Amino acid sequence: MSHPERSAAASSRPEVRPAAGGDAPALDLREKGGPKDGVPQFSDRRLFVQLTAFTGCHDTHKLLGAFGAAGVECVLYADLNDPTGVAVLAMSEDPALLATKHRRDLSSGPFAELRVNPEFAMLGRTYALGYEPRLEDWLLHRPRRVALDPAWPWAVWYPLRRKGSFARLPRPEQMQILKEHGVIGRQFGDAGVAQDIRLACHGLDKNDNDFVIGLVGKDLAPLSQLVETMRPTAQTSEYLESLGPFFVGRAIWQSPLKESAK
Numbered sequence: 001m002s003h004p005e006r007s008a009a010a011s012s013r014p015e016v017r018p019a020a021g022g023d024a025p026a027l028d029l030r031e032k033g034g035p036k037d038g039v040p041q042f043s044d045r046r047l048f049v050q051l052t053a054f055t056g057c058h059d060t061h062k063l064l065g066a067f068g069a070a071g072v073e074c075v076l077y078a079d080l081n082d083p084t085g086v087a088v089l090a091m092s093e094d095p096a097l098l099a100t101k102h103r104r105d106l107s108s109g110p111f112a113e114l115r116v117n118p119e120f121a122m123l124g125r126t127y128a129l130g131y132e133p134r135l136e137d138w139l140l141h142r143p144r145r146v147a148l149d150p151a152w153p154w155a156v157w158y159p160l161r162r163k164g165s166f167a168r169l170p171r172p173e174q175m176q177i178l179k180e181h182g183v184i185g186r187q188f189g190d191a192g193v194a195q196d197i198r199l200a201c202h203g204l205d206k207n208d209n210d211f212v213i214g215l216v217g218k219d220l221a222p223l224s225q226l227v228e229t230m231r232p233t234a235q236t237s238e239y240l241e242s243l244g245p246f247f248v249g250r251a252i253w254q255s256p257l258k259e260s261a262k
Contacts, residue, residue: 031128033135041135046126047143048095049199049212051157052106053079053087053120053247060086062110064253069101073258075147077155077249080220087120087249089147089157089214093140120247122159124199124212141261146195146216148261153251154220156227158244159201159209166239177234184229193222209242220248 033041057063060078063086068074072092079085090102105111132138146152166174188194197214205212215223230236236243 031135031139032130033128033132033138034130036133036135041132043128043135043139045093045136046139047091047093048098048123048125049143049197049214050090050098050102051087051120051122051212051247052090053085053117054111054114055079055082055085055117056114057084057086060252066109066111067102067105068255069097069105071097072102073144073148073255074253075155075251075255076253077247078252080248080250082117085117086114087117087247089155091144091147119245120157121206122157122201122212122247123204124201125204126198127200143197144257144261146197147214148254148257149216150251150254152195152216152218154217154223155247155249155251156215156220156223157212157247157249159205159207159212160243161207161209161211161241163239163241166235177239180233181230181235184226184233188222188226188229191222193217193219194226207242220250 030042030044031046033043035041060076063076067076067088067090071094072090074091075089077087077089079087088106090098092098092102126139126143128135128138147155166177169177185196194215194217197216199212199214201209201212215226217223
């Protein structure tokens, strides 16, 4: 497991490359991974992930089969903190599908009887850090494997925003702070009790957050303990502007995982 806050804090930025002949610098928006067979990896593909929460659901069975437009894979969660609350996690390479077909699914049929809970509205995109050995698997398939695994029904989703002071630290100091998180994250991942999905949400979040994090596991307690263990670290205690709100849910329906993502 790559710890969510550690990885999020170290996200890559679009690269501005010098252009020949004194022209305006070239902007490279591709995701960049580690070298494969000695050749750098690049990709223009990424996954958009959206969480939409509702309240007022008295029968979750009515919602089954009421969503899941072509090209959109979904998870239906029961909201642990709201006895009539549910949430839909939607994943697609094409954000237009989230704004069209998926939007119609969530505003018609049994969903039309529910009230949207905007507190837990989250939207982000997968991104690379620059060292991933299997770039497109990291961007497209791993998030699906984690979210759609029936053996891992528990999830905690939350946004976070870093302080600007972190970006002004010298790079070696940034890396030392992030290493502290990395050690903790690997312990939980190696123990098989938590996996993460990390998303960048710059310009996509109404509260101006930087990242959306999903913690997924077989049991709920380790996900809470992971967040607790991170609290005393320098990254969390000194360099986060905000953390949360936290949506806590248990999957009651998941799209089947496609063979291409296994």
